[in-house]
Amino acid sequence: MAFSSSNQVNIERFWTTIEKSAEIGRGREGGLSRLALSDADKTIRDVFVQWCREAGLTVTVDQAGNIFARRAGLDDTLPPVLMGSHLDTQANGGRFDGILGVMGALEVVRTLNDLGHQTRRPIEIVNWTNEEGARFSPPMTASGCFAGAYDLDWVHQRPSDDGATFGDELRRIGYLGDAPVGGRDLDAYFELHIEQGPILDAEKVQVGVVTHAYSSHGFIVEFKGETAHAGPWPMERRRNALVAAARLLVAVDDLGWEHAAAGGKATAARIVAWPNKAGILSDWAQTVCDVRHDDPAAAAVMAERVERAVGEAAARAGCTGKVLERWEWGGRIFDDAMIAGVRRHADALEYSTRDLPSQAGHDAYFLARVCPTAMIFTPCRGGVTHNNNELATREDLLPGLNVLLHSATERANR
Numbered sequence: 001m002a003f004s005s006s007n008q009v010n011i012e013r014f015w016t017t018i019e020k021s022a023e024i025g026r027g028r029e030g031g032l033s034r035l036a037l038s039d040a041d042k043t044i045r046d047v048f049v050q051w052c053r054e055a056g057l058t059v060t061v062d063q064a065g066n067i068f069a070r071r072a073g074l075d076d077t078l079p080p081v082l083m084g085s086h087l088d089t090q091a092n093g094g095r096f097d098g099i100l101g102v103m104g105a106l107e108v109v110r111t112l113n114d115l116g117h118q119t120r121r122p123i124e125i126v127n128w129t130n131e132e133g134a135r136f137s138p139p140m141t142a143s144g145c146f147a148g149a150y151d152l153d154w155v156h157q158r159p160s161d162d163g164a165t166f167g168d169e170l171r172r173i174g175y176l177g178d179a180p181v182g183g184r185d186l187d188a189y190f191e192l193h194i195e196q197g198p199i200l201d202a203e204k205v206q207v208g209v210v211t212h213a214y215s216s217h218g219f220i221v222e223f224k225g226e227t228a229h230a231g232p233w234p235m236e237r238r239r240n241a242l243v244a245a246a247r248l249l250v251a252v253d254d255l256g257w258e259h260a261a262a263g264g265k266a267t268a269a270r271i272v273a274w275p276n277k278a279g280i281l282s283d284w285a286q287t288v289c290d291v292r293h294d295d296p297a298a299a300a301v302m303a304e305r306v307e308r309a310v311g312e313a314a315a316r317a318g319c320t321g322k323v324l325e326r327w328e329w330g331g332r333i334f335d336d337a338m339i340a341g342v343r344r345h346a347d348a349l350e351y352s353t354r355d356l357p358s359q360a361g362h363d364a365y366f367l368a369r370v371c372p373t374a375m376i377f378t379p380c381r382g383g384v385t386h387n388n389n390e391l392a393t394r395e396d397l398l399p400g401l402n403v404l405l406h407s408a409t410e411r412a413n414r
Contacts, residue, residue: 003115036088037170064142073123096392107405212333216329221286229280239319240282242276351402
C-alpha cells in the first residue's frame with residue numbers, strides 16, 4: 001500500500017506503551033530509576049523485545065548489549081534506516097528521556113504495519129546500552145563502541161560502584177549477545193528525543209529541528225593523598241584527596257559561571273572518596289566533570305582550564321592529581337540533507353518548528369560518525385529532565401512522532 005502524507009501514528013497506542021514502560025523501575029513519585037544493566041533494565045528489555053516480536057520484527061543483540069529489531073524491506077539487501085535511543089534512565093530519571101525515541105520508533109513500525117506499507121529498505125529499531133552513564137561511565141558507552149570510539153574489551157571492563165563490571169552484568173541479565181558491535185552499513189539514523197531544555201515549551205513550538213550539538217568535554221579525575229588523624233595531624237602536613245577533589249569541582253562550577261552569559265555550561269557531576277569517614281583524612285578521591293559550549297573554540301579553552309585546575313587543586317591539597325579518562329563529542333555533526341528533510345516534513349504537516357542545537361549528550365552523536373544522522377526534538381514542560389517531575393503530554397509528543405514517521409519512511413523508500 002502506498003504511504004500517504006495524511007498518515008499519522010496512533011497516539012493512544014503509543015501513550016499506552018509509554019505508560020506501561022513507566023511501571024518498570026519506578027523511582028521517586030512519577031519518575032524512574034532504571035539504571036543500565038540492572039534488574040529493572042532487564043525487565044524493560046524483555047518487554048521491549050516481546051513488543052518487537054509481536055510487531056513481526058527480527059531481534060538481535062550485539063556483544064555490547066545493544067538490541068536491534070529489524071523490519072524487512074522490499075530489497076532486504078539494502079542498508080537499513082535505523083531509529084532509536086535508550087531505555088536506561090538516571091537514578092532520578094523521567095519517563096520520556098530516551099524512552100520516547102525507542103517507543104516512538106516502535107510506534108512508527110506499528111503504524112506501517114497497520115497501513116500494510118513495506119518500505120524499500122529495511123527499518124531497524126535500536127535500544128543502545130548505557131546511554132546515561134549513570135552506572136557505568138562514560139555515557140553513550142555502547143553506541144560509542146558501535147561507532148568504533150571504544151574498544152569492546154574496554155567497555156566490558158567498565159566498573160560500577162557496586163563492584164560489578166559492564167560485561168558481567170550483561171551476562172547476568174542475559175543480554176550479552178553474539179552479534180558483532182558495529183562494522184556494518186547503515187543508510188541513516190534518526191533519534192527522536194524530548195528537548196531537555198525549556199526553549200520549545202517556552203516558545204510554544206511543536207518540533208525542534210536539531211542543527212548541531214554543543215561541543216562537550218568530559219573528565220574522570222583521580223587524586224591521591226594520605227590518610228591521617230583529623231585531630232592531631234598538622235594542617236601543613238595534610239594530603240587530603242577529598243579536599244583536592246572538592247577544590248577541582250568548585251573550580252569547574254566557577255568556570256561554568258564565567259561562560260554562562262554566552263551559553264557555556266560546566267558541571268561538577270560526581271565525587272567519591274575513601275575512606276570518606278569522620279575522624280580521618282581520605283587518601284583517594286575521584287571526580288567526574290564536564291564542560292560544554294556552542295562554540296567549539298570556547299569549549300576547548302574551557303577544557304584546557306579544567307586540565308590546569310586539576311594540577312592547581314592537587315597542589316593546594318598536597319596531593320597528586322591525574323586525568324584518568326577524557327571524552328569529547330559534538331559540533332556540526334548532523335547531515336544537512338536529513339535536517340532539511342525533517343524541516344520539510346514538519347512544514348508539510350503544518351507544525352511550527354525551530355532550529356536549535358542539542359546541549360545534552362545523545363547516542364546520535366556517535367552514530368553521526370558512521371552514517372547520515374538527524375535528531376528531532378519535542379517539547380518537555382519547563383525543560384525539566386533528569387528529574388522525576390519530567391513531563392510531556394500527548395499533544396507535546398504527537399508532532400515529533402509524526403515527523404519521525406514521515407522522515408524515516410521517506411528515507412526508507414529511497
